Amino acid sequence: MTRPFFSKDRISHFDIFQKHAEDSLNQTKVRLQEGYPVDFQDMVGRFTLDSATEFLFGKCVGSLSAGLIYPKNSLPGQNEEHANHPSNLFARAFSEAQSRSMLRSSIGTIWRLAEFWSDRIRKDMEVCHRFIDPILKDALEVKRSIKENEQSTGQGCTEEKGFLEDTLLGHLTHRPVTDRAVIRDEIVNILIAARDTTASTLTFLVYMLSQHPDVLMRLRAEVLSTVGSFRRPTYDDVREMKYMRAVINETLRLYAPVPLNVRTSTEAVVWPGVNGGPPIYIPPNTLVPFSVFLMHRRKDLWGPDADIFDPDRFIDERLKYLTSNPFIFLPFNAGPRICLGQQFAYNEISFFLVRLLQTFSSIALAEDFQTRPSKSATGTGRNAQEKVIIKNHLTLYVEGGLWVRMGEAGSSNDA
Numbered sequence: 540m541t542r543p544f545f546s547k548d549r550i551s552h553f554d555i556f557q558k559h560a561e562d563s564l565n566q567t568k569v570r571l572q573e574g575y576p577v578d579f580q581d582m583v584g585r586f587t588l589d590s591a592t593e594f595l596f597g598k599c600v601g602s603l604s605a606g607l608i609y610p611k612n613s614l615p616g617q618n619e620e621h622a623n624h625p626s627n628l629f630a631r632a633f634s635e636a637q638s639r640s641m642l643r644s645s646i647g648t649i650w651r652l653a654e655f656w657s658d659r660i661r662k663d664m665e666v667c668h669r670f671i672d673p674i675l676k677d678a679l680e681v682k683r684s685i686k687e688n689e690q691s692t693g694q695g696c697t698e699e700k701g702f703l704e705d706t707l708l709g710h711l712t713h714r715p716v717t718d719r720a721v722i723r724d725e726i727v728n729i730l731i732a733a734r735d736t737t738a739s740t741l742t743f744l745v746y747m748l749s750q751h752p753d754v755l756m757r758l759r760a761e762v763l764s765t766v767g768s769f770r771r772p773t774y775d776d777v778r779e780m781k782y783m784r785a786v787i788n789e790t791l792r793l794y795a796p797v798p799l800n801v802r803t804s805t806e807a808v809v810w811p812g813v814n815g816g817p818p819i820y821i822p823p824n825t826l827v828p829f830s831v832f833l834m835h836r837r838k839d840l841w842g843p844d845a846d847i848f849d850p851d852r853f854i855d856e857r858l859k860y861l862t863s864n865p866f867i868f869l870p871f872n873a874g875p876r877i878c879l880g881q882q883f884a885y886n887e888i889s890f891f892l893v894r895l896l897q898t899f900s901s902i903a904l905a906e907d908f909q910t911r912p913s914k915s916a917t918g919t920g921r922n923a924q925e926k927v928i929i930k931n932h933l934t935l936y937v938e939g940g941l942w943v944r945m946g947e948a949g950s951s952n953d954a
């Protein structure tokens with residue numbers, strides 16, 4: 540049902556990205572000029588929410604219109620009106636509900652006992668539903684008015700028919716699904732798939748650019764030489780930027796937006812042991828959780844420098860690790876349930892990055908506002924280098940947001 544929406548034609552129209560990217564970056568510029576850092580994670584979450592809702596439901600929820608958040612300890616950050624804007628309430632509840640769902644799955648089936656007296660997700664889901672219900676109501680009304688039109692005039696309104704044919708929500712309401720709750724759950728599901736994953740990738744990518752100015756400079760040079768300083772990127776531009784694809788892939792490798800996944804075995808199987816260890820017997824009908832996050836960092840699969848952020852590994856001779864075993868890189872999973880939005884996501888991320896790097900030439904972590912890992916909790920290896928706290932609900936995110944300061948292009952000598 541969903542697959543037809545991801546045809547090349549549909550995912551290579553960049554108009555949707557353009558207006559929301561422009562809005563996000565203009566607001567970012569203004570906020571930085573006011574002297575405050577910007578929570579990139581929050582900003583880009585609004586960009587992906589508005590883009591995803593427009594693409595999937597034919598109507599943008601306007602989360603950018605609420606404005607960007609201020610740091611909590613600043614004076615404007617205490618403004619309750621902003622905190623209680625419907626899209627902000629939704630974003631908070633959406634994230635909180637995911638954390639609690641994750642907690643349920645980590646406890647296992649006995650979570651029901653732990654919540655015997657009260658359903659700990661209900662309150663947040665009510666907030667989410669209050670936000671989603673009007674979108675669904677509008678869609679059902681469009682469907683009803685088409686039906687009425689068809690009955691009275693023998694033909695429906697073209698624009699409304701377009702909604703049914705062009706958007707996923709249109710199709711969902713068109714099918715003989717009578718239960719509104721089912722359609723609503725589908726909407727929530729696809730929003731998680733489309734919005735949080737893409738926002739997570741862009742957040743960790745910008746975090747990496749703040750830590751690797753050499754990568755930022757090279758990526759920006761590629762953007763400026765391919766697209767120039769002002770032009771809007773096309774589908775062909777995006778395909779041409781090989782270094783950009785490598786930077787995105789390296790971010791997806793080290794910070795897989797869906798870090799944990801699970802499958803259930805259908806029959807008994809014996810897996811070969813890892814690194815010479817004993818074989819592993821998996822009985823039928825067994826839950827098999829796996830960590831993409833850990834697999835993407837394994838030195839036996841990616842080479843001795845697996846811990847290091849280096850986009851060139853997707854270009855130079857280290858590509859051999861991947862070409863000889865493509866299943867070591869699974870940010871979108873693989874097989875029949877592979878992500879349907881993979882190409883859409885690459886397009887959206889690339890589009891936003893081009894616009895970002897045309898607008899800004901430097902990126903620094905605002906360490907004075909950033910929630911930092913405590914010294915005792917830093918661990919070893921790559922973890923010891925992290926300057927942010929990495930958390931996971933269903934998707935990977937930065938605790939407390941990713942606070943950055945960025946220098947506008949043109950205010951320095953390089954653009």
Ligand code: HEM
Pocket residue numbers: 541591729732733734736737740796797800869870871872875876877878879880881883884
């Ligand atoms: C970097 C961004 C993204 C990542 C890392 C990602 C990752 C994934 C993963 C790992 C799965 C498989 C889940 C499973 O194992 O069953 C998945 C499924 C899916 N994704 Fe994505 N996704 C991204 C962006 C998107 C976008 C932008 C959309 C929609 C516009 C989308 C739509 C879907 C859908 C519909 C499925 C379900 C496919 C099915 O079950 O057959 N994803 N995604």
